[in-house]
Amino acid sequence: MTSDQVDPAAWDQAVHHGIFLVLNVAVGGNLPAAHGSSPTPATEPGHPMKVASVTVSTRN
Known part of the structure; x- marks a missing residue:
C-alpha cells in the first residue's frame, strides 16, 4: 500500500504517529x-x- 492509494487524511493518521506494527518473519539458526x-x-x-x-x- 502506498500513500496514493489512500485518502490523504487516513494516510496521515496511519503513518504519522510513531507507532508501527512489525511482523517479523525472519528464520535463522x-x-x-x-x-x-x-x-x-x-x-x-x-x-x-x-x-x-x-x-x-x-x-500492566
Missing part, C-alpha cells in the same frame, strides 16, 4: 531444518504474506 523441513525445489520466493488478524495489547 537451525530453522526450519531443526523441525525436519527445509526448502525444496518447489519452494517459491516472492509470495505475499497474508495476515488475517492482529491483536495489540498492553502489559
Whole structure:
C-alpha cells in the first residue's frame, strides 16, 4: 500500500504517529531444518504474506 492509494487524511493518521506494527518473519539458526523441513525445489520466493488478524495489547 502506498500513500496514493489512500485518502490523504487516513494516510496521515496511519503513518504519522510513531507507532508501527512489525511482523517479523525472519528464520535463522537451525530453522526450519531443526523441525525436519527445509526448502525444496518447489519452494517459491516472492509470495505475499497474508495476515488475517492482529491483536495489540498492553502489559500492566
